[in-house]
Amino acid sequence: MFIRKLASTDAFVAVDLADAPGHGVARCAPKILQGGAKDLARTTTYALAVLERRETGISAGINATPNDRDIAVAAFTDEVAGWDADYRLTAAKGVEAGSLGAIEQANDAALLAAGVVAAGLTACPDAGTAVIDGSPSPELVAELANRGLTVVEADQPLTTEADLLFVGFKVGAIDHGAADRLRVRAVVPTGPLPLTTRAIAHCRRNGVLALPDFVTTAGPLIGNAGSARDAISGIISSVIGHTDCPVLGACERA
Known part of the structure; x- marks a missing residue:
């Protein structure tokens, strides 16, 4: 488990396993705790493993006030989309569906x-x-x-x-x-x-x-x-x- 911090905005992605495609959620609030994000990432890893998929759980935290949320989410999306990683995130607490662009996975x-x-x-x-x-x-x-x-x-x-x-x-x-x-x-x-x-x-x-x-x-x-x-x-x-x-x-x- 490791934390990858962003450079363009106050945000991070908790990644359970390195060098694997990832699935998880993205949340936004004035303060998203890394410990909780790690727990969510690990839970998703277990879900993928029990389905016999060699992928990792991830969980993103975007720290922003409601007034700054849209700018922070946009910066987060642009930066993560440029990473050399196949990560897909579902919009969760504080993140509007459809705002994560190319890295978004619909919440079905x-x-x-x-x-x-x-x-x-x-x-x-x-x-x-x-x-x-x-x-x-x-x-x-x-x-x-x-x-x-x-x-x-x-x-x-x-x-x-x-x-x-x-x-x-x-x-x-x-x-x-x-x-x-x-x-x-x-x-x-x-x-x-x-x-x-x-x-x-x-x-x-x-x-x-x-x-x-x-x-x-x-x-x-x-x-x-x-x-x-x-x-x-x-x-x-x-x-x-x-x-x-x-x-x-x-x-x-x-």
Whole structure:
């Protein structure tokens, strides 16, 4: 893992593995922490590895105020596009879709939804209800309906009873305390790192399946909805019975 800093603006790219094509996200805020960027890059590397792709996870941070954002993002895009590296970035927090030019990889919400719902139904084939933490995308709502799952409306989704909990709007949204209050059969990440390490351990102790985020969210890396469903279902099937937990099983597979 290394940090490559830019010369034209206050920005950096966290790169997990050198000399490999890279995929990841670009975020912009007054201060993007390198530690968090490294975690996101590593998560993407695991996703690529579990798909048997010899590529690296990357994560970009652009430090700029809202007033300076457009200039900073444009400078970042121009400089990274000139690097001798095949990097593709998806616009994330603080970066407008379409602003990354030649280095942008579209954020395909339909592929993400196809993968996460397939993962949940593979873990719990007889699931009938789902609860969502955060504001769900229209694509996720549609995929749940198409697969026969009823969404339970809840003000407190982390303590609501349902078969599946879809969570991912915030890194570390479920800590060990929240894990002990869950009333679901499986937690299905819709974004990176929504469970802390201790939360995963508590889920295992409590009989709640915590699925690996780098598998459930891999749909956009695959290419089409049918292939995403098949690939992610196959991986989840292979790790769901791991002696320790599905997350460790997926790490070993990667």
